[in-house]
Amino acid sequence: MTYPTFPENCTSMLCKHLTPELFEQLKDKKTANGFTLEKAIKSGIENVDSEIGVYAGDEESYEVFAELFDKVIEEYHQFSSTDVHESNLKAEDLNLRNLDTSYILSTRIRIGRNIKDMPLGASISKEQRDEIEKDVSSVLNGFEGELAGAYHPLLEMSQEVQLQLIEDHFLFKDGDRFLESSGLARHWPHGRGIYHNHDKTFLVWLNEEDQLRIISMQQGGDVVEVFSRLVTAMKEIEAKVPFAYSERLGYISSCPTNLGTAMRASVHIKLPNLANDMEQFKAIADKYYLQIRGTDGEHSQSKGGVFDISNYRRLGITEVEAVQDMIDGVIALVDAEKSLEA
Numbered sequence: 001m002t003y004p005t006f007p008e009n010c011t012s013m014l015c016k017h018l019t020p021e022l023f024e025q026l027k028d029k030k031t032a033n034g035f036t037l038e039k040a041i042k043s044g045i046e047n048v049d050s051e052i053g054v055y056a057g058d059e060e061s062y063e064v065f066a067e068l069f070d071k072v073i074e075e076y077h078q079f080s081s082t083d084v085h086e087s088n089l090k091a092e093d094l095n096l097r098n099l100d101t102s103y104i105l106s107t108r109i110r111i112g113r114n115i116k117d118m119p120l121g122a123s124i125s126k127e128q129r130d131e132i133e134k135d136v137s138s139v140l141n142g143f144e145g146e147l148a149g150a151y152h153p154l155l156e157m158s159q160e161v162q163l164q165l166i167e168d169h170f171l172f173k174d175g176d177r178f179l180e181s182s183g184l185a186r187h188w189p190h191g192r193g194i195y196h197n198h199d200k201t202f203l204v205w206l207n208e209e210d211q212l213r214i215i216s217m218q219q220g221g222d223v224v225e226v227f228s229r230l231v232t233a234m235k236e237i238e239a240k241v242p243f244a245y246s247e248r249l250g251y252i253s254s255c256p257t258n259l260g261t262a263m264r265a266s267v268h269i270k271l272p273n274l275a276n277d278m279e280q281f282k283a284i285a286d287k288y289y290l291q292i293r294g295t296d297g298e299h300s301q302s303k304g305g306v307f308d309i310s311n312y313r314r315l316g317i318t319e320v321e322a323v324q325d326m327i328d329g330v331i332a333l334v335d336a337e338k339s340l341e342a
């Protein structure tokens with residue numbers, strides 16, 4: 001492989017940090033699973049509009065290609081190579097302050113998880129992926145009480161049900177070009193599926209970008225209830241399924257943006273006035289470490305002034321701090337929206 005040519009206007013972290021010198025230094029390296037630099041950067045080369053552009057194929061990728069991943073990690077999470085990751089799951093440490101939930105349509109918190117000693121999705125075999133689906137779905141199918149529900153493999157799902165679940169914001173989308181280029185969508189839809197409880201307030205995606213995405217969500221703005229349910233579910237799953245975790249990087253994920261807590265706490269919130277003042281909107285988002293996504297999630301547009309607002313950083317902060325970033329930022333956004341209304 002030769003050094004890739006990026007277009008003039010490329011802004012991804014890949015094109016920013018992969019200098020010709022670094023490329024030469026890393027291009028012949030390989031992890032024990034055979035994951036290479038070429039594979040790690042394929043998505044960013046094929047999708048030059050990427051924000052990041054790199055994926056790990058296994059936990060070892062973060063060491064073998066550290067000179068590239070650490071730069072992305074440092075820039076994205078404001079996390080330096082000597083920092084260590086810490087956890088706090090105590091809902092009582094969340095400070096709701098004067099959060100006005102009347103602008104919030106729904107609240108969702110998800111975490112990403114991958115199985116200990118397994119390659120990540122970009123380099124896993126079909127057999128290993130199927131084994132994860134079988135083992136994890138059988139653990140989930142045994143859940144009782146509020147978490148009780150059923151696993152629905154994508155292979156057995158009608159197109160109609162699948163589209164409805166996507167439209168209702170419960171299921172991952174189909175045909176994501178970033179995942180396709182990275183190797184994360186190989187053998188799709190085999191091994192993929194969704195578990196959810198009866199109320200669809202607790203959901204688990206299997207074998208999409210990460211092997212598990214554990215999700216708690218509901219209508220309205222009760223962040224504490226959503227967080228508490230997630231923590232309960234996470235502990236129940238963790239008691240039965242061993243996850244990949246590193247002292248330095250926290251929970252291991254396919255995308256370096258998801259390391260650490262692997263947590264994205266978001267609200268769907270209606271901000272029609274701020275939507276007409278994107279400069280102020282973005283300034284508040286940057287100040288409070290927020291990410292602005294569209295109504296249908298990553299790489300989507302806002303519909304009717306509804307935005308998906310979430311914490312941006314996930315590593316080097318605790319779970320409580322990740323959710324607190326979202327709460328503090330939402331308070332500032334609602335204050336600004338009210339000023340524009342007046």
Ligand code: ADP
Pocket residue numbers: 106107108110166168169170171172213217264266267268293294295296297298308
């Ligand atoms: P992820 O959250 O796993 O990083 P996406 O950005 O693709 O991935 O979001 C997945 C789905 O979750 C999308 O349908 C998105 O609209 C939905 N979603 C995210 N936050 C909320 C929320 N607060 N309320 C309802 N749906 C949400």
Ligand code: CIR
Pocket residue numbers: 043049050051052053054178209255257258298
């Ligand atoms: C990109 O680089 O734009 C995509 N690979 C998505 C990166 C960030 N998304 C995420 O949290 N996985």
